[in-house]
Amino acid sequence: MIGEFEIQxxxxxKAGEASFEIKxxxxxxxxxxxxxxxxxxxxxxxxxxxxxYAQRGTIRVCLEGRCVEVTIDDFGPGIPxxxxxxxxxxxxxxxxxxxxxxxSGMGLPxxxxxxxxxxxxxxxxxxxxxxxKVNLNEREKKER
Amino acid sequence: MSGRxxxxxxxxxxxxxxxxxxxxxxxxxxxxxRVCPTEAIxxxxxxxxxxxxxxxxxxxxxxxCPREAWTVxxxxxxxxxxxxxxxxxxxxxxxxGQFGDSTPPxxxxxxxxxxxxxxxxxxxxxxxxxxxxxxxxLSSEGRAFPAISSDCPAVVQLVQVKFxxxxxxxxxIIPPYxxxxxxxKEEISKNSMASFYYIVPCLAKAHAAIRPLSAxxxxxxxxxxxxxxxxxxxxxxxxxxxxxxxxxxxxxxxxEWAYAGGESxxxxxxxASLVVDGIRQVVDILELAENGLxxxxxxxxxxxxxxxxxxxxxxxxxxxxAKFHLQSGIRKYPSSLKSKASWGDSREKGLxxxxxxxxxxxxxxxxxxxxxxxxxxxxxxxxxxxxxxxDCGSCGCPNCLALAEDVVQGYASENDCIxxxxxxxxxxxxxxxxx
Numbered sequence: 001m002i003g004e005f006e007i008q009x010x011x012x013x014k015a016g017e018a019s020f021e022i023k024x025x026x027x028x029x030x031x032x033x034x035x036x037x038x039x040x041x042x043x044x045x046x047x048x049x050x051x052x053y054a055q056r057g058t059i060r061v062c063l064e065g066r067c068v069e070v071t072i073d074d075f076g077p078g079i080p081x082x083x084x085x086x087x088x089x090x091x092x093x094x095x096x097x098x099x100x101x102x103x104s105g106m107g108l109p110x111x112x113x114x115x116x117x118x119x120x121x122x123x124x125x126x127x128x129x130x131x132x133k134v135n136l137n138e139r140e141k142k143e144r
Numbered sequence: 145m146s147g148r149x150x151x152x153x154x155x156x157x158x159x160x161x162x163x164x165x166x167x168x169x170x171x172x173x174x175x176x177x178r179v180c181p182t183e184a185i186x187x188x189x190x191x192x193x194x195x196x197x198x199x200x201x202x203x204x205x206x207x208x209c210p211r212e213a214w215t216v217x218x219x220x221x222x223x224x225x226x227x228x229x230x231x232x233x234x235x236x237x238x239x240x241g242q243f244g245d246s247t248p249p250x251x252x253x254x255x256x257x258x259x260x261x262x263x264x265x266x267x268x269x270x271x272x273x274x275x276x277x278x279x280x281x282l283s284s285e286g287r288a289f290p291a292i293s294s295d296c297p298a299v300v301q302l303v304q305v306k307f308x309x310x311x312x313x314x315x316x317i318i319p320p321y322x323x324x325x326x327x328x329k330e331e332i333s334k335n336s337m338a339s340f341y342y343i344v345p346c347l348a349k350a351h352a353a354i355r356p357l358s359a360x361x362x363x364x365x366x367x368x369x370x371x372x373x374x375x376x377x378x379x380x381x382x383x384x385x386x387x388x389x390x391x392x393x394x395x396x397x398x399x400e401w402a403y404a405g406g407e408s409x410x411x412x413x414x415x416a417s418l419v420v421d422g423i424r425q426v427v428d429i430l431e432l433a434e435n436g437l438x439x440x441x442x443x444x445x446x447x448x449x450x451x452x453x454x455x456x457x458x459x460x461x462x463x464x465x466a467k468f469h470l471q472s473g474i475r476k477y478p479s480s481l482k483s484k485a486s487w488g489d490s491r492e493k494g495l496x497x498x499x500x501x502x503x504x505x506x507x508x509x510x511x512x513x514x515x516x517x518x519x520x521x522x523x524x525x526x527x528x529x530x531x532x533x534x535d536c537g538s539c540g541c542p543n544c545l546a547l548a549e550d551v552v553q554g555y556a557s558e559n560d561c562i563x564x565x566x567x568x569x570x571x572x573x574x575x576x577x578x579x
Contacts, residue, residue: 002518025521040435062516
């Protein structure tokens with residue numbers, strides 16, 4: 001386990017704090033900078049999703065074998081149509097969120113782009129669990 | 145863990161460092177440990193110590209020290225005169241802002257001759273080449289966004305130590321002072337034997353002058369501008385005749401480069417670049433860059449010192465006054481740098497590209513072994529909870545987290561925290577309430 005952080009829904013002032021902390025800790029471990037960048041970018045998007053849509057959530061980062069695994073659990077509205085949500089530019093964020101410069105419909109696609117594996121489990125009106133992994137060995141990704 | 149014996153740290157007085165402490169002057173006041181952007185200083189046994197592999201030579205500690213205990217090991221004028229009678233001074237454009245706005249650049253150059261240098265050259269000569277190479281790189285396809293200027297050596301080191309993921313964003317062009325050294329060496333090998341000294345505004349440039357990226361790039365030595373200030377001033381005072389030197393060649397192009405924004409202006413992209421100065425702000429911007437939050441910024445011009453090189457700790461004049469001097473100098477003595485075109489076409493592809501990219505420095509890593517590093521991270525989480533979290537600095541570390549880390553690494557003990565010592569934790573003396 002590398003770290004676990006609480007995220008409060010609607011707390012836009014703290015947006016990015018958890019993923020910033022994750023990045024700091026990964027640097028301490030001396031992981032390759034490319035890995036850190038990808039984990040931090042994906043974690044930031046996931047953190048924002050919790051802040052925008054959910055009431056609260058946790059983000060947990062672990063080192064599992066040869067990959068960094070990030071799990072984001074939230075209590076929130078859930079995602080009715082995951083395939084639709086995965087489309088670039090699709091968003092259900094309210095106008096005030098867009099005014100803050102967030103919610104452009106790139107969150108989930110960005111997480112997918114920056115991770116080697118990703119899974120979403122969601123229950124409408126209950127919450128969402130998002131897991132993604134980034135392989136430590138860069139070659140493993142390239143060989144795919 | 146608290147009873148654990150402190151182990152000796154790896155050698156802290158690094159041979160590679162030009163920064164040294166006059167121990168007699170240091171009171172262990174902890175000013176410097178707080179401003180260091182890479183947490184590279186500790187106070188131990190009442191004196192400041194540098195952790196060399198973390199030091200980025202930004203000079204913050206020099207600035208902040210109330211006792212002026214930090215010094216830069218560099219060449220002195222008398223040493224230079226003793227060693228050779230054919231010494232060339234290479235002037236950073238910063239020099240021309242130090243002596244008031246009525247002093248023509250050529251008068252300053254004459255003053256350097258008066259105090260003992262046999263010849264004087266201006267850094268502006270190489271800036272044209274550098275500008276061409278950078279401009280060429282910025283318009284190349286497939287470059288990383290945003291590009292980060294590699295002109296400030298402290299910023300480059302900051303990236304190496306703290307932002308390794310941004311190394312590929314650094315502009316891979318040999319910095320202007322190295323181009324200068326390179327060209328001078330070529331000239332000299334054709335002519336007589338001579339040595340050349342870089343008159344530096346800051347610690348980072350002194351370091352870069354002596355320890356270059358490329359084998360051809362080094363100077364014979366570096367001299368802090370502040371060390372020469374009084375003799376120069378004396379010479380200028382004596383020769384305050386009103387002969388007109390202003391019409392002769394000198395480069396206002398190079399003069400601009402001395403302050404933040406000058407590089408972007410010279411590149412013709414001032415409106416399209418992010419100019420940031422002062423190490424704290426630079427750290428913030430690089431943090432944003434690392435998180436991919438800079439949007440469409442194409443180029444970052446970053447300077448470790450406030451105001452750019454004019455803010456260097458080895459200068460004399462206030463950077464903002466010096467900037468005023470330079471700007472009026474630029475108006476009064478316009479540029480005629482074109483004469484240096486004989487140095488070759490800098491737009492030639494690949495010229496002055498850095499052969500080997502910069503490498504990350506493992507300054508922040510807890511351990512080489514990932515498993516051990518994980519274990520240490522866990523231990524640090526446990527230890528830091530015991531401390532009050534007020535970052536008072538009394539233990540000699542910049543903050544409670546840094547102490548926890550030093551404890552886990554074996555460099556410090558929990559009892560270094562004054563709140564952990566017997567009988568002091570949680571107890572408060574009785575005080576009178578203020579009315």
